[in-house]
Amino acid sequence: MNTPRLSSADRLDLVRSPILKGVRAALALAGRAFQAAVATTLVLLSSAAFANAQTVINAGSPSGTISTATPSLSVPVTITRTDATPNRLFHVTFQLSGGLTLTGGTAGILEGNYLDSSGATTVMNVMDNGGGSYSVDGTILGAPCNNVALTGTLFTIPVSSSDTSGTGTVTLTETVLRDCDNADLSSSVGTAASVAIENVLPVVTVSAPNGAEFWAVGSTHAITWTATDNVSVTDVDLAYSTDGGATYPNAIATGIANSGSFAWTIPAVASSQVRVRVTAHDPAGNAGADASDADFTIGQWSLTASSGANGSIAPAGVTLVNDGGGQAYTITPDANHHVADVLVDAVSVGAVTSYTFTNVTANHTISASFAIDTYTITASAGANGSISPSGAVSVDHGANQAFTITPDANYHVADVLVDAVSVGAVTSYTFTNVTASHTISASFAIDTYTITASAGAGGSISPSGAVSVDHGASQAFTITADSGFHTLDVLVDAVSVGAVSSYTFTNVTAGHTIAASFEANPSV
Secondary structure (H helix, E strand, O other): OOOOOHHHHHHHHHHOOOOOHHHHHHHHHHHHHHOOOOOOOOOOOOHHHHHHOOEEEEEOOOOEEOOOOOEEEEEEEEEEEEEOOEEEEEEEEEEOOOOEEOOOOOOOOOOOHHHHOOOOOOEEEEEEEEEEEEEEEEEEEEOOOOOOOOOEEEEEEEEEEEOOOOEEEEEEEEEEEEEEOOOEOOOOOOOOOEEEEEOOOOOOEEEOOOOOOOOOOOOEEEEEEEEEEEOOOOOOEEEEEEEOOOOOOOOEEEEEOOOOOOEEOOOOOEEEEEEEEEEEOOOOOOOEEEOOOOOOOOOEEEEEEEEOOEEEOOOOEEEEEEEOOOEEEEEEEEEEEEEEEEOOOOEEOOOOEEEEOOOOOOEEEEEEEEOEEEEEEEEEEEEOOEEEEEEEEEEEEOEEEEEEEEOOOEEEEEEEEEEEHHHHHHHHEEOOOOOOOOOEEEEEEEEEEEEEEEEEEEEEEOOOOOEEEEOOOEEEEEEEEEOOEEEEEEEOOEEEEEEEOEEEEEOOOOEEEEEEEEEEEEOO
16 A cells, blocks of 8 residues: 655645635645646536435444553544445544543554555545544545445554553544545544553462472462452462572463462472462453562472583483482593582582582582693703793693794704603604603703814924814914924914914804914025
């Protein structure tokens, strides 16, 4: 259904325009308000031509009662006519009284099936006149204008009320119908709608159980109450809570007579936070309730067992135990895991694999947590270097663990032993898929440099050859000419230091060379 809105001015002008102003004025108004609503100029017909038509517009009384269970009812405004003259437009004003208000404002008023029964495009507009009075206008837009329905619903009015009780009314105060030529069609106001209002809740008082009782499982006790209502109490529902009245998910009895007493066989529900609620209903669907003022106890206790990931506890979940009874639990970790801790009533009892409750007189909880098995890799380093991480390193089962071996400045890794077996002078090592404990140790040595000493014919240098020297150390060399020879020159790193008989390298930080050359003494 296409229901665009008209402006208030156009709607009122169109509805209230005197017919005798003529065809030209009517067509001008229709063109402004509905655009193509009237496409053909027709001669206006006198309203007297329809004086004998029997058309009645009624406000129908809805079934049911406005209540807390049904906060809104819908009032249909209907039309009944005997004249099948095509009807293009209606205008209805109604008055709400007796505590009724419009539910959802004017947008809640919905067009019915009357105007569009022929498949035409329609528009409806609602005006709030103030004081509970509203006007509703509906029209067929354009052609065809062939609505010849004799009955139907013009629109529906949703109403609600905050009054405690009474009867509200919807009274039609004005009706206007127009034919396809914008001429009046005779109509009259029919019945007013009566809407019953009943928002009073039943009053309930629970007398037993009302707190501090102990009711044993399997025994029978009387739930007692009183329930009254300004009309009547049709039936009551009974339910109980095991969370101190926070929720009532457990039905005891539903739809029973308001006798004031019910024999309850106590179920096997162990709790010290039980309350009973009685809910009374009246004919309008209103519900009033009362519950035990305080908690009472049902004589079984709940032992709630839970476990974290990677293990289990048996039995798991909630186990019901009679007062003074007991229950044993077994805690089992998964493969390659172990019990980390067991909490009883949130207090640790250690990493035990079994626990037994004895002489139970209260609710309890037991929860087990688990951890993966771990192994220790003991990492150590000798002087002049480090290994990281060091010390006792904990590694999860199946995990990897990398170590970095770092010598001090001017030192180098001498060797790395894994489980006492050399893996070489490596600077890193990774244990993979660890399933046992291990050791890793690193040793270090100072950096050394080579001084290559050589001597030509006619003499010697000592020490000679490749001489290893620690970082920062000194190394002395002695140059000795053979008999009949003398030192000609000494070259250090290919640079002459003269015909010296000795030379000392100090604070050695790199490799060097030293070479001595000799010459025969001249003949005398």
